[in-house]
Amino acid sequence: MSNSIAKINNKKELLEVNKIVNSVKMFINSFLNQDLIAQAAERRLQNYEKRGLTPQSQVEFEQKRQKQEEAEQYKKEGRSQNCKWD
Numbered sequence: 001m002s003n004s005i006a007k008i009n010n011k012k013e014l015l016e017v018n019k020i021v022n023s024v025k026m027f028i029n030s031f032l033n034q035d036l037i038a039q040a041a042e043r044r045l046q047n048y049e050k051r052g053l054t055p056q057s058q059v060e061f062e063q064k065r066q067k068q069e070e071a072e073q074y075k076k077e078g079r080s081q082n083c084k085w086d
Contacts, residue, residue, distance in 0.1 A: 048058050 048061075053061060
């Protein structure tokens, strides 16, 4: 009997350890993702600086890029860009 109780306690402990390990993994992954996002933003800023873009032209460039992406999405879906309710 005492062996089976010891096994149950060990399984419970193992589950707790697994929960902790998974929490640590999630934290590390979120930290790495934040780092990758920051690196991408830095590269984007460097590209803007290389092109000599001002903050206003950066905003205009991003808006134009977003509109182009929307147009491509509408084209893929076979809808008219002017009729968003199609």
